[in-house]
Amino acid sequence: MTTSIKQLPDNEQVLSGNGSCGGCPSPMALRIVGKALGPNAIMLLTPSCAVASMGMTPRLAYNWPCINVCFATAGSSASGIAQAVEILKEKGRLQGELPTVFNWVGDGGTYDIGFQALSAAAERNDNIIHFCYNNEAYSNTGVQRSGATPRGSFTTTTPGGKRQPKKNMALLMLEHDIPYVATATVAYPGDLYDKVVKAKSIPGMKYIEILAPCYLGWQFDMPDTVQMSRMAVRSGAWLLWEAENGKISFNNPSSFIVSGIKDADPVDEYVMKQGRFNRLLKGPDAAQRIAEIQGDIDRQIAFMRERAKITI
Amino acid sequence: MKSVTKAYRPISWPMKGSGGDTGSWRSHRPVVDTKKCSKCQLCWVYCPEAVIDRHEITIDYRYCKGCGVCAKECPTGAISMEKEE
Known part of the structure; x- marks a missing residue:
C-alpha cells in the first residue's frame, strides 16, 4: 500500500524562490x-540544472549540507564522504544517527x-543512495543528446532524430548485484516516497532513477x-519497478501493463504531445518512425x- | 536558517529566495476558489516551488513562478490562472 499524500511529512528541504524554471521536475x-x-x-551534486538553480551566495535553496563535485566523480566522492562519516562516528566525533x-x-x-x-x-x-533525475538529455547546456535520449528524439546534436535506443541504466545497476534498485517518476509521489524510505533503511549501495520531464x-x-510523466508510465515508455536483493517487482500502474491485465496506451498520444518527437513526424515516414518508437517500448x-522471472 | 547578516564568509546558508523574488517571473497567477477546493493537497504535493500552504491552500505570491502545474492537476478545477497586470 503506497503512502497517501495526506500522510506525507511536513518538512521542506527545498526552499521557495530557487533558480529553477517554473514547472521544473x-x-x-x-x-x-x-x-x-x-x-x-x-x-x-555534479554539474546539472540542480546546481545551476541552487541560488546565489549567501543563499542556498537546499536545506542540507551541499557539496558540488566534478562531473565524473559522483560515485567516488559520495563513497569518500560515506567512509569519512563512518570513521568520525567510530572516533566519537560524531554523535547520534549517521547522516x-x-x-x-542528472542523466x-x-x-x-x-x-x-x-x-x-x-x-x-558503499553505503550511499544515488538519485538520477532523468530528463533524457543534457538540458542544462541547451539540450544535447545523452545515453538516456530515446530513439527518434530531437536534440541539438541529433537534428534528424536520434537513431539509437536509450540504455536501460537501472537494469545495468541491478546487474552490479547491489541491494536496492528502483525507478520512479514525479507523477506518483507516494510511490517515490516509499522507495526512498526503503532505500534509507537498507545498508549498502542504492540506486533510484526518477523520470523528470523537462518542458524546455x-x-x-x-x-x-x-x-507528461503520467503519460510516460501509462504508455509503457517508463516502467515503475523496484528490486530488493535482485528480485524485481513491478509497481502500479506498470504492474498491470507488464502482467497483461491492462494494455498500455498507444505511444502516439505521448509522442505527439512533445515537440522533440512531433517536429520530425511531418514527413512521409512518420508511421515508420512511430512504429520504431513503439517497437523499442514493446521490446523493453x-x-x-x-x-x-529470474529470482535466483 | 540563518539571516544574511550572519553570513561572514563566502558560504551559502539555506534561505528562501536564493534565486531572488521569483514571483516577478510570473505571467499568470494561480487563484484558489475556496468554495470549490476539497483540500486534497494535490497542488501542495506537485508544487515545484513549495509555495502552497498545505492546510489553508494559500499561495505565497512572492516566490510563485506561475508554472500552472497546480491548476492543471487540481481535480475540482478550484485553481484558475489569471493574467497578471
Missing part, C-alpha cells in the same frame, strides 16, 4: 525525496560521464510536467517481464 522530485530522507543527510549520504545527479552524470565512478561505487557496495527539452507546455516491456 527536479525540485518537484527533490521535495518528496527530502520528506523521506529528513534533515539528517549530506547532498552531493544519509546521497547524490542528486549525464549517471549514464555517460559519471558511469565509471558510479559502477566502481556499486561494485564496492521535451518541448511541451509548462503546466503539463506531471501529466517484454524483456523486463522475462527478467523479473
Whole structure:
C-alpha cells in the first residue's frame, strides 16, 4: 500500500524562490525525496540544472549540507564522504544517527560521464543512495543528446532524430548485484516516497532513477510536467519497478501493463504531445518512425517481464 | 536558517529566495476558489516551488513562478490562472 499524500511529512528541504524554471521536475522530485530522507543527510551534486538553480551566495535553496563535485566523480566522492562519516562516528566525533549520504545527479552524470565512478561505487557496495533525475538529455547546456535520449528524439546534436535506443541504466545497476534498485517518476509521489524510505533503511549501495520531464527539452507546455510523466508510465515508455536483493517487482500502474491485465496506451498520444518527437513526424515516414518508437517500448516491456522471472 | 547578516564568509546558508523574488517571473497567477477546493493537497504535493500552504491552500505570491502545474492537476478545477497586470 503506497503512502497517501495526506500522510506525507511536513518538512521542506527545498526552499521557495530557487533558480529553477517554473514547472521544473527536479525540485518537484527533490521535495518528496527530502520528506523521506529528513534533515539528517549530506547532498552531493555534479554539474546539472540542480546546481545551476541552487541560488546565489549567501543563499542556498537546499536545506542540507551541499557539496558540488566534478562531473565524473559522483560515485567516488559520495563513497569518500560515506567512509569519512563512518570513521568520525567510530572516533566519537560524531554523535547520534549517521547522516544519509546521497547524490542528486542528472542523466549525464549517471549514464555517460559519471558511469565509471558510479559502477566502481556499486561494485564496492558503499553505503550511499544515488538519485538520477532523468530528463533524457543534457538540458542544462541547451539540450544535447545523452545515453538516456530515446530513439527518434530531437536534440541539438541529433537534428534528424536520434537513431539509437536509450540504455536501460537501472537494469545495468541491478546487474552490479547491489541491494536496492528502483525507478520512479514525479507523477506518483507516494510511490517515490516509499522507495526512498526503503532505500534509507537498507545498508549498502542504492540506486533510484526518477523520470523528470523537462518542458524546455521535451518541448511541451509548462503546466503539463506531471501529466507528461503520467503519460510516460501509462504508455509503457517508463516502467515503475523496484528490486530488493535482485528480485524485481513491478509497481502500479506498470504492474498491470507488464502482467497483461491492462494494455498500455498507444505511444502516439505521448509522442505527439512533445515537440522533440512531433517536429520530425511531418514527413512521409512518420508511421515508420512511430512504429520504431513503439517497437523499442514493446521490446523493453517484454524483456523486463522475462527478467523479473529470474529470482535466483 | 540563518539571516544574511550572519553570513561572514563566502558560504551559502539555506534561505528562501536564493534565486531572488521569483514571483516577478510570473505571467499568470494561480487563484484558489475556496468554495470549490476539497483540500486534497494535490497542488501542495506537485508544487515545484513549495509555495502552497498545505492546510489553508494559500499561495505565497512572492516566490510563485506561475508554472500552472497546480491548476492543471487540481481535480475540482478550484485553481484558475489569471493574467497578471
